[in-house]
Amino acid sequence: MIYKLLKYIAIAVLSLTLLLCLLFVILGTITNSSRFDAIAKDILNTHIDGMMEFDSLRIDMFRAFPSFHVTASNGMARSGVADIKSDTLATFDKLDVKINLFYLLSDFELHISEAKITNGKAQVYIEADKTNSWSMFRFKKQSKEKDPHKKKHHKKIKLYINNITLAQGADFTYSNQHKEMFLHASTDSLRLFGEVAIDWKKLNAIHLYMVDAQLDLNLPKDKTTVICKIDSLKIDQPAHQPGVHTISLNTENDIILLNNELILNKLAVNLDGKIKTDSIYHHFDIEKLNLQINKDIDLSLQGKMHKLNGYKGQLVDLHYTAEIGSIQSVFKLLPSNLQKWNAELKPTCALSLTGSITDTLMPKSHIYPALKGSILIKNGSLNKPYNQPSITNLNSKIKFALNLQDKETSNLYIEQLDFETLNSSFLAYGNIDKILLNPTVDLYIDSRVNLKSIAKLVGHQKANLIKGNASLNTQIKLDTKADDHHKLSALNVIAQTSIPSFTTYLDKDTFKVSATTFDVKIAVNNSTNKTGNKNTLEGSLQINPIEVQRNAFETMAINGLQLFSKGFFFKEAQIGQLNTNFSFGEIRLKDKLQHDSITNKINGTTGYFNFSQKNNNIKTISTAIKTNTNQLHLPGLNLQTQKTYFTLEGDYKPKKDTMNLNSFQRFVNNWNLSGALLLEKTKPSSPFLLLDNTVEKVEILYTPNNVELKEFNLKSGASDLLISGAIGGLVDSIVQNKPLSMKLNISSDTINLNQIVPAIAKGVLTLQEYPNESVDSIVGMIFPPKLMPIGKDTTKKVNQLVLIPRNVSL
Secondary structure (H helix, E strand, O other), X not given: OHHHHHHHHHXXXXXXXXXXXXXXXXXXXXXXXXXXXXXXXXXXXXXXXEEXXXXXXXXXXXXXXXXXXXXXXXXXXXXXXXXXXXXXXXXXXXEEEEEEHHHHHHOOEXXXXXXXXXXEEEEXXXXXXXXXXXXXXXXOOOOOOOOOOOOOOOOOOXXXXXXXEEEEEEEEEEEEOOOOEEEEEEXXXXXXXXXXXXXXXXXXXXXXXXXXXXXXXXXXXXXXXXXEEEEEEEXXXXXXXXXXXXXXXXXXXXXXXXXXXXXXXXXXXXXXXXXXXXXXXXXXXXXXXXXXXXXXXXXXXXXXXXXXXXXXXXXEEXXXXXXXXXXXXXXXXXXXXXXXXXXXXXXXXXXXXXXXXXXXXXXXXXXXXXXXEEEEEEXXXXXXXXXXXXXEEEEEEEEEEEOOOOHHHOEEEEEEEEEEXXXXXXXXXXXXXXXXXXXEXXXXXXXXXXXXXXXXXXXXXXXXXXXXXXXXEEEEEEEEEEOOOOOEEEEEEEEEEEEOOEEEEEOOEEEEEOOEEEEEEEEEEEEEEXXXXXXXXXXXXXXXXXXXXXXXXXXXXXXXXXXXXXXXXXXXXXXXXXXXXXXXXXXXXEEEOOOOEEEEEEEEEEEEEEEEEEOOXXXXXEEEEXXXXXXXXXXXXXXXXXXXXXXXXXXXXXXXXXXXXXXXXXXXHHEEEEEEEEEEEEEEEEOOEOOOEEEEEEEEEEOOOEEEEEEEEEEEOOEEEEEEEEEEOHHHHHHHOOOOEEEEEEEOOOOOHHHHHHHHHHHHHHHHHOOOOOHHHHHHHHOOHHHOOOOOOOHHHOOOOOXXXXXXXX
16 A cells, blocks of 8 residues: 555656656747747836847756756847937846746745856936936836725735856946936956845845956046046955955055046055944944055044934944054155145154044034044154254154034143254143134243254354354243134233253353243234224233353343333234333443453333334334433443433335435435433543533434434533534435534533643543553542542642643633
């Protein structure tokens, strides 16, 4: 019984097999006929908005059962869409597709396990009205009326592709008139395998290999063109790790054009990455993404980008690094027409960049992420930047935080910035806060300055004879304020420089400079009124005691120098005004000569300097200087003044003449200046007139060509002298050799020759006897302070004949 049952089963299986074989033979015979090609074309073209053509279509049921092969040769697809009808959208020499029969019959799923396209070309057109040329593959709508009460129960076909190979070259063109984007790609070999589903949410595995490809991207709207030659491209998503993608890319000689000008040239790119994706929740986790450009620029990225619940925002947490072996690797990417700046500056350095992009982005309100990081510059140099001295040994470490949404939190922290220039070294460190809004700077600069190099820079005639170095420690504080249009409206600068004592050398002389400090304050404010943009300036300078000593003989000292300026300037109207006040606590000058010395000591000096400008001409200028006491020691003369007052005011119209006699005359004539000089209580002392001398008052008024002596009042012992008058033609005398005009009025109540003549004689004799003594010593030897003659008759102390010239009438 069992034997008969097995026999019947075997007969049934054999019969079914023979029937299937017969069916496959019949189908193969039918599909291999030209009649089948025509039927297939007719059925296909009836249901699409376009036309498909091919020389032959063959179905092979035996080669890979239970899958079957569909092979088409010399195929072509034409569009049926309006405006682009008859355009060829795709062509191929041969198409071979392997389809699983069981999945197609049982689950209505199209599993393409293998597809090979030989010499395929494709084009996609999207018109300005968003018309898509490939909408031909949307099946034509049926003309039957729809029943609104009838439920839809049709089953959608599912497509799975496991392996696609493009052999003997492939060519693809994409033209999007709506978004103004054009793309052309070609490759000699491309292989795509894995499990690619039409429903990307169920994407399980994908492998894409491409070699020897070229990609041309043109964006006319952005005036950008990219030409990329791909040596190899590999994208993998393993089947056992859904949502995990690995990618590697190698390109050579990439080109980027902007505004039809070459901006990047000979770009070689190597990309290696691993990314996890969740297409349902729109999560991207970058385990690694390494990019190498021209084998010297290495970029790395890690982190995540996650959509928030409800898709109302995005969480970004990325970390990046960049290593650039030489900055020249970046400049070499630029075309020759942009290499001028690089050729002039010749910058060199190695760069390291690390940081993070961490933020929560919200549509429309918070679209720019915050950026943090640090920049490390090693062994940098610049060759004469902007015609300034070259910079070498540039090293820096700078940390930064940039936030376009909250500009108050954007800042720079300069941990180190050191460089060398002019044989001098500089080290800077500090903070720059609110760098994107209203920058505030707190910067420290320590420097060691080579004095010879600085002297050469400013054009000192004896720069080559200068030796020595000076140290400077400077602190700079800067505050700014911008208006509603992001233009600078206010600037405040506070700077303090301290200089320790140092010694320098000029030829055979030695100079010792005492320690001092410089305090500078500057405030600039910008405002707008009916006249135009107004810039207001306020500034002050204070120098603490400074003393320069030369060989223990010559000394210059300044104590308590203060200067304060305030002014404004209208740029459009070319109107400006500046008022400056200054004061000196004490000025001391000493110069040792062969037999005597020159000393000058000024106490309590104050003054001002004001000018106004219009149309680049100085409209008015005025200055005044006032001193409380002035002690001047010259060879043979000591002067001590209780009060000095000097004024000058007028206007000036500059000319572009070279300095010669003619231009000097025009120069002086252009200065329409006048002023006054007032001296009160001046006490001169000299061995040539050993009396109690007092100039009660000297008052002089002057203009460019005339000097008026209002009063010269001298008292010497018991004698007095009063002089007034005028001198004219000063400029004409200098420029044109014309004679001076002079008129003097001299009057005196008493001239006591019994005092004057012996005093002169005694002084002359003492100078002859002690030629190396100073004025103070000689005066002290003849008349000690307690015996200084004040109006007394001294003729009995001197027995010396005094000769009176004949042309002097007494």
